[in-house]
Amino acid sequence: MDAKQKDKLATGILYAIAGIIVLLLASLLGYILIQGLPHVSWHFLTSPAKAFEAGGGIGIQLFNSVYLLVLSMLISVPIALGAGIYLAEYAKANWITDVVRTAIEILSSLPSVVVGLFGFLVFVLQFNFGFSILSGALALTMFNLPLLTRNVEDSLRQVSFAQREAGLALGLSRWETVIHVVIPESLPGIITGMILGAGRVFGEAAALIYTAGQSAPALNFSDWNPFDIASPLNPIRPAETLAVHIWKINSEGIQPDAAAVSAGASAVLILAVLLFNILARFLGNRLYRKMTAES
Amino acid sequence: MDPIKEAMLHRSKAAKLERRGRWISFTCISIIVLVVVAIFSFVATRGLATFFDNKVNLWSFLSKTTWSPAVKDAHGAPQVGALPMIVGSFGVTFLSAIVATPFAVGAAIFMTEISPQVGKRVLQPVIELLVGIPSVVYGFIGLSVVVPLIRNVFGGTGFGILAGTFVLFVMILPTVTSMTVDALSAVPRHYREASLALGGTRWQTISKVVLRAAMPGILTGVVFGMARAFGEALAVQMVIGNAALLPQNLISPASTLTSVLTSGIGNTVMGSLENNALWSLALLLLLMSLAFNLLIRWIGKKGEMK
Secondary structure, three states, X not given: OOHHHHHHHHHHHHHHHHHHHHHHHHHHHHXXXXXXXXXXXXXXXXXXXXXXXXXXXXXXXXXHHHHXXXXXXXXXXXXXXXXXXXXXXXXXXXXXXXXHHHHHHHHHHOOHHHHHHXXXXXXXXXOOOOOOHHHHXXXXXHHHHHHHHHHHHHHHHOOOHHHHHHHHHOOOOHHHHHHHHHHHHHHHHHHHHHHHHHHHHHHOOOOOOOOOOOOOOOOOOOOOOOOOOOOOOOOOOOOOOHHHXXXXXXXXXXXXXXXXXXXXXXXXXXXXXXXXXXXXHHHHHHHHHXXXXXO | OOHHXXXXXXXXXXXXXXXXXXXXXXXXXXXXXXXXXXXXXXXXXXXXXXXXXXXXXXXXXHHOOOEEEEEEOOOOOEEEXXXXXXXXXXXXXXXHHHHHHHHHHHHHHHHHHHOHHHXXXXXXXXXXXXXXXXXXXXXXXXXXXXXXXXXXXXOOOOOOHHHHHHHHHHHHHHHHHHHHHHHHHOOOHHHHHHHHHOOXXXXXXXXXXXXXXXXXXXXHHXXXXXXXXXXOOHHXXXXXXXXXXXXXXXXXXXXXXXXXXXXXXXXXXXXXXXXXXXXXXXXXXXXXXXXXXXXXXXXXXXXXXX
């Protein structure tokens, strides 16, 4: 076989590989949506789960997922912003910065189950928060922080240095330059990263089974006082999320319709992640146009 | 006092703001470092208790094959042999990396060298979506599609390392692919031009020049994928069968470090030997993730383009 034939063969194989991967995703999505969507109805999305009989929904789990997501983003976004600003604007090239960067790298590569176990040890047992939304949100924060921080730092670094010089030349302090000049310019990138992070958090389960717990007590959706135990807003009640629910009914569940419920829940989860992805692209582009006056 | 002198002697409002801002951002970064230190120290204290408090021999922990911490053997020592889990974890990790690498590298070459347009429009979003799918969904698909398939084709229960490999292959594919794409696009254009000018075909250019130049980056991607596979818990736990036995073949039920942890830690009492032994597994997991990290750094340092 001469070089030209080899070239043709290799090209063919590469096309095949690309095709297989596209096909793989298409069949994954197709399977989930075809299996799952028929089960998704308003009733399924709003009614509570049933432990022993068919016909349960995912209402409480869905609410828990969203609430947990909001709470953990509320904690992690400010910290990630601060840390990203420090790394991009203040950090000098010395050994302290090296240590910090290594720490972030290690944290981002830790298995999420280890993060979950640490949360269990510290928040659930040591601080006595119990299996609760609060413990879960803190565990998710640890899981999410390194990636968010890196995203903030990268977005800040993409702002051209002339912008900073302009701010400083106007007599602004470094901090004011960052807040009023650099952050607005890099906001689209930061927002995109945050939404993608939110998608990741939404589907996370391993960090949650021993922090937010695996049970979803009944909620009273007319009681919005955060201190009542049945209130949906109470942060120290156990809260099984959608992703944990899928794991739970598949590995330990005894519902007769476990497969149908998990297919439906998976479809909802996938749609949510898709939504986050589209939102990230759309909002990022839109914000970028708005803030840079590029039509 | 003269207002100018006063202004010189006191810190201006802007300077105070600057100090405060600097302090706030430094606090944030310290929180992250603190979290990392806390994770290591807490897991290490718990994990080492097996060896110091319960006097389990480290070597027998790593090499014995019977995992039943509640039962004592003839010498009165608890039976905590973690070898089945270690073999399981490394088994699925290496096998899935071996399967995923050709696909990932192939896809990356396609995206950068063969057809960048299709790559950008079709494959890029596909890869991003694959990253986004939650691991429990992969586990669920593994449980409802892959396991029955293996059961029908090879017999047995269908649970086992093969099913785990299959699920992890899909999970690490996007990670390895996107890092390989980065590595390939970092190869300077004139390398390719030089090879083509010498009369090399496209495939000769790719295999003899581009891939060689991008090798360290590709290896980093593969190790990243392996780290992800090693630490993945739920998807693997759902399809591996969860039997703490040394795997006989690829389709016999097995277990990994993560699967034993997820299914076990809730059923043991804090401070008991059963519990400590599980924390030792968590420590092992932590150390392995550290090892992968070091490996990545080492490859990065060795392969720096000079």
